Amino acid sequence: MANIIELAGVTKTYKLGDETLNALDGVNLKIQSGDFVAITGPSGSGKSTLANIISGLDRPTKGSVVIDGRDLERLSDRKLSDYRNRHVGYVFQSFNLQGTQTALENVMLPMYFAKARPKERKLRAKECLEAVGLGDRLKHKPGQLSGGQRQRVAIARALALKPDLIIADEPTGNLDSARGEEIIKLLKDLNRQGITLIIITHELNIARQAFKIIQIHDGKVRISS
Numbered sequence: 054m055a056n057i058i059e060l061a062g063v064t065k066t067y068k069l070g071d072e073t074l075n076a077l078d079g080v081n082l083k084i085q086s087g088d089f090v091a092i093t094g095p096s097g098s099g100k101s102t103l104a105n106i107i108s109g110l111d112r113p114t115k116g117s118v119v120i121d122g123r124d125l126e127r128l129s130d131r132k133l134s135d136y137r138n139r140h141v142g143y144v145f146q147s148f149n150l151q152g153t154q155t156a157l158e159n160v161m162l163p164m165y166f167a168k169a170r171p172k173e174r175k176l177r178a179k180e181c182l183e184a185v186g187l188g189d190r191l192k193h194k195p196g197q198l199s200g201g202q203r204q205r206v207a208i209a210r211a212l213a214l215k216p217d218l219i220i221a222d223e224p225t226g227n228l229d230s231a232r233g234e235e236i237i238k239l240l241k242d243l244n245r246q247g248i249t250l251i252i253i254t255h256e257l258n259i260a261r262q263a264f265k266i267i268q269i270h271d272g273k274v275r276i277s278s
């Protein structure tokens with residue numbers, strides 16, 4: 054399997070006043086195409102920062118990120134966002150759904166930004182919501198959905214542009230364990246269909262299901278198996 058993601062010496066430094074903080078500190082990492090990787094670690098250890106960098110939402114202060122043979126450092130901001138649109142589905146820790154829009158409209162949104170044709174947007178959004186078991190909730194707004202259903206809308210939205218990598222940041226963080234297990238099953242099914250999967254989680258029983266667990270502590274990768 055090819056490495057689709059390679060991080061070398063990745064450091065992310067935040068400056069607040071005269072204090073500096075290394076949210077990530079010299080991270081080396083390889084993730085292969087088709088892999089299922091769990092990233093675990095305590096709150097504040099740098100998991101979301103790492104996810105942002107892997108997905109191209111953010112750039113490291115130091116070090117290199119090579120994804121799919123592309124050195125992200127060499128990509129302009131526009132090329133980087135193109136790359137992200139085309140290849141990465143990001144499921145945010147806090148869902149980031151638009152409260153005033155229906156489930157269908159939320160899933161259509163990335164296709165709007167990618168300038169897909171309106172008719173195609175609607176068809177694909179329906180298809181994605183059906184794939185996560187929400188075919189009967191197209192017109193519900195986030196406030197009219199349960200936490201697990203909102204999480205599934207966020208996953209459907211991540212699927213809209215047919216990514217080959219999905220990064221899910223605490224996808225079960227707001228759910229009870231039965232609902233959480235359903236979400237994990239859904240993500241694992243996508244992985245079985247060939248999508249590379251990275252799940253960030255506090256929960257050991259979820260991390261254990263991955264092919265590989267990456268533990269992060271104070272911005273450093275401690276154990277990787």
Ligand SMILES: Nc1ncnc2c1ncn2[C@@H]1O[C@H](COP(=O)(O)OP(=O)(O)OP(=O)(O)O)[C@@H](O)[C@H]1O
Nearest residue numbers: 067068069076094095096097098099100101102103
């Ligand atoms: N924009 C920012 N400016 C300054 N510091 C930041 C910024 N974003 C994150 N941090 C700090 O970087 C560290 C890592 O944050 P990050 O969000 O990656 O943690 P996390 O492991 O995802 O935590 P959680 O499990 O609570 O989601 C934290 O100490 C946080 O306070």
Ligand SMILES: [Mg+2]
Nearest residue numbers: 100101146222
């Ligand atoms: Mg986080």
